Amino acid sequence: MKKGTLKQILLITDGCSNKGEDPSAVAALAAQQGITVNVIGILEDNQSEDPTGLQEVEDIALSGNGVSQIVYQQALSQTVQTVTRQAMTQTLQGVVNQELKQILGPDKSLDELPPEQRGEVMEVVDDLGETSDLEVLVLVDSSASMSNKLPTVQESIIDLSVSMNARIGRNRFAIFTFPGKKKPIEKIMDWSPKLDSISSVFPKLTSGGITPTGPALKEAMYQFGKKSLKRSFLKEDESNIEETGF
Amino acid sequence: MNQTSKKQDFRLRPGDVVTGKWHHKKYVIRKRLGSGAIGSVYLCESDGKPQALKISDKSSSITMEVNVLKSFQKVQGNRLGPSLLDVDDWIDPRGERYSFYVMEFLRGKQLSTFIHAHGEEWLGILMLQLLDDLTELHEAGWVFGDLKTDNLIVTYPPPRLRWIDVGGTTQIGRSIKEFTEFYDRGYWNFGSRKAEPSYDLFALAMVMLHFYHPKRFERGSNPQKTLLQKLYQTKPLAPYQPCLAKALKGEYTTSKQMKDELASLIMKRSDKGSNYYRINQRNSNTQPQPRRRSQVNKQTKAAGHPFLESIGIFIVVILFYLFYLILK
Numbered sequence: 001m002k003k004g005t006l007k008q009i010l011l012i013t014d015g016c017s018n019k020g021e022d023p024s025a026v027a028a029l030a031a032q033q034g035i036t037v038n039v040i041g042i043l044e045d046n047q048s049e050d051p052t053g054l055q056e057v058e059d060i061a062l063s064g065n066g067v068s069q070i071v072y073q074q075a076l077s078q079t080v081q082t083v084t085r086q087a088m089t090q091t092l093q094g095v096v097n098q099e100l101k102q103i104l105g106p107d108k109s110l111d112e113l114p115p116e117q118r119g120e121v122m123e124v125v126d127d128l129g130e131t132s133d134l135e136v137l138v139l140v141d142s143s144a145s146m147s148n149k150l151p152t153v154q155e156s157i158i159d160l161s162v163s164m165n166a167r168i169g170r171n172r173f174a175i176f177t178f179p180g181k182k183k184p185i186e187k188i189m190d191w192s193p194k195l196d197s198i199s200s201v202f203p204k205l206t207s208g209g210i211t212p213t214g215p216a217l218k219e220a221m222y223q224f225g226k227k228s229l230k231r232s233f234l235k236e237d238e239s240n241i242e243e244t245g246f
Numbered sequence: 247m248n249q250t251s252k253k254q255d256f257r258l259r260p261g262d263v264v265t266g267k268w269h270h271k272k273y274v275i276r277k278r279l280g281s282g283a284i285g286s287v288y289l290c291e292s293d294g295k296p297q298a299l300k301i302s303d304k305s306s307s308i309t310m311e312v313n314v315l316k317s318f319q320k321v322q323g324n325r326l327g328p329s330l331l332d333v334d335d336w337i338d339p340r341g342e343r344y345s346f347y348v349m350e351f352l353r354g355k356q357l358s359t360f361i362h363a364h365g366e367e368w369l370g371i372l373m374l375q376l377l378d379d380l381t382e383l384h385e386a387g388w389v390f391g392d393l394k395t396d397n398l399i400v401t402y403p404p405p406r407l408r409w410i411d412v413g414g415t416t417q418i419g420r421s422i423k424e425f426t427e428f429y430d431r432g433y434w435n436f437g438s439r440k441a442e443p444s445y446d447l448f449a450l451a452m453v454m455l456h457f458y459h460p461k462r463f464e465r466g467s468n469p470q471k472t473l474l475q476k477l478y479q480t481k482p483l484a485p486y487q488p489c490l491a492k493a494l495k496g497e498y499t500t501s502k503q504m505k506d507e508l509a510s511l512i513m514k515r516s517d518k519g520s521n522y523y524r525i526n527q528r529n530s531n532t533q534p535q536p537r538r539r540s541q542v543n544k545q546t547k548a549a550g551h552p553f554l555e556s557i558g559i560f561i562v563v564i565l566f567y568l569f570y571l572i573l574k
Contacts, residue, residue: 111335
C-alpha cells in the first residue's frame with residue numbers, strides 16, 4: 001500500500017496581520033488543497049496569557065484545519081513538535097472518520113464507536129502517523145518585534161526535524177520568512193529532508209511593522225504546488241492522502 | 247487545542263459522579279491528583295475501592311494511552327504500569343463528551359521524597375529495580391519514552407519503584423512522541439528520538455542526575471560537554487559515574503548490560519565502605535557488607551583512643567610540672 005503525503009504549513013508569528021488579504025481565508029483555501037495550516041503565536045515574556053493581538057492565531061488554524069497554540073518563547077521547541085504531531089493525527093483521523101461514515105453511515109464517527117473498537121481504529125491512525133510522508137513548510141514572521149526570537153525559532157525548527165526524522169516515514173522541510181524584500185516571502189531553505197545542516201542563522205531582516213500574513217500564506221501554498229509539479233515527473237505517489245486512503 | 251479551548255475550565259469536584267456511557271459503572275470523585283497535557287487524574291471510589299481515573303476531552307489521546315496499558319497487560323507477570331480497570335465515555339450534564347479510563351490506584355511517595363526520608367543508598371537500588379522492569383518492557387518490544395522523576399513513585403512496604411504515567415510508551419523502532427526536554431537525549435545532542443532501549447537508559451541516568459539537581463540546568467552552547475561535566479561534578483554520583491557516562495553516551499544497547507554494570511558498581515561501593523553509606527540499614531535485600539563495615543569502623547575508632555590518651559596524659563603532666571616550677 002502506498003502512503004500519502006501529509007502537507008503542513010507551520011506559521012510562527014507574534015502579532016496580527018495588517019496587510020493584504022485575510023489570512024483565515026487563505027488558510028481555508030489551503031485546507032481545500034489538502035494543506036493543513038498550523039499556527040504558533042509567541043508571547044513576549046511580560047505578556048499575559050490571552051492577548052487580543054493573537055486572537056487571529058486561533059482563527060487561521062481553525063479555517064486551515066490545523067492546530068494552534070500560544071506560547072512563551074521557552075516552550076517553543078516542545079510546542080512546535082506537539083502541534084505538528086497533533087495536526088497529523090487530526091488530519092489522519094479526519095480521513096478515517098470519512099471512511100467510517102462511508103462504511104457505517106453518515107452519523108457514525110470515531111467518537112460514536114465503543115471504546116474497544118475505537119482503540120483498534122486509533123492504532124491504525126497511529127500507524128499511519130508513523131509511516132506517512134510529511135512535508136512541513138515553516139513560515140516565520142520576521143517583522144521587527146520577532147528579531148530577538150529568531151534564534152529560539154531556529155533552534156525549535158531543528159528540534160522538530162530531529163523529532164520527525166525519528167519516524168519511519170520520510171520528511172521534507174522548507175523554511176521561509178515573510179515579508180521578503182520585494183516578494184511576499186523569502187526562501188531561507190529549500191525542501192530538504194534534514195535541517196541539522198542549517199548553521200546559518202536567519203538573516204537579520206527587520207522590515208518594520210508590516211505583517212502581510214495573508215499574502216505570505218498564499219505564496220507558501222504555491223511552494224507545495226511547484227515542488228509536486230517537478231516531482232510528479234519522478235514519481236507518481238505524490239497524490240493527496242485522501243485519495244490513497246488505506 | 248483550538249477545538250478544546252472552550253472546555254479548558256473543565257474540572258471535576260469532590261462528590262461529582264462520573265457514569266460510563268458504555269459500561270454504566272459509577273465513579274465518585276474524591277480529589278484531583280494532578281493534570282498534564284492530556285487530561286487530569288482524579289482519585290475516585292467505585293464499589294468502595296479507591297481507584298485512579300484519568301479523564302480528558304481528547305478522546306484520541308486517551309484511546310492511545312489505553313492501547314499502551316492494554317499491551318502492558320499482555321506482558322507476562324506484569325508489574326510494569328498500573329493495571330487497567332475500565333475504559334469508557336462520560337457525557338456531562340451540559341452534553342459534552344469526555345473519555346476516561348480507570349486504573350489501579352498506586353499509593354506511594356515521590357521518588358525524591360522517599361530517598362530523602364530513607365537514605366541515598368536507595369537511589370541505586372531503586373534504579374536496579376527500574377532496570378529490571380525496563381528489561382522486561384524492552385523485551386516485549388516497547389520503550390518507556392517519557393521516563394522522568396515525576397513519572398515514578400515508590401510504593402512500600404517493601405519499597406518498590408513503580409511508574410505511573412505510561413502515555414509516552416512507544417513501540418521499538420518508531421519515533422518518541424512524548425518527552426521532557428531535560429530527560430531527552432535529542433535535546434542534549436546525544437542521539438536521535440528513535441524508540442530504542444538506549445533512549446530509556448539515557449533518561450534513567452538523567453533521573454539520577456536530577457535527584458542531585460532538582461532545579462535542572464541549562465544545556466549551554468555545547469550540550470554534550472555541559473552534561474558530562476555536570477555528571478563529573480556531582481560528587482555523590484561518583485561511584486556510579488562510569489556506568490552513567492556510558493548510559494549518557496548511548497553505549498549500552500540493552501538494559502541488562504547497564505543493570506549488570508550498575509549492580510557490580512553498587513557491590514564494590516559497599517565493600518569499600520564509602521563515607522556517605524548510611525549504616526542504619528533496615529532493608530532486607532541489601533548485602534551484609536554494611537554491617538561488617540560498621541564493625542571495622544568501631545575498631546579504627548578504638549585504635550585511635552590510646553594515642554589521644556597518651557597525649558592527654560602528657561599535657562597534664564607538663565601542666566603540673568609548670569605549676570610546680572611557678573609555685574616553687
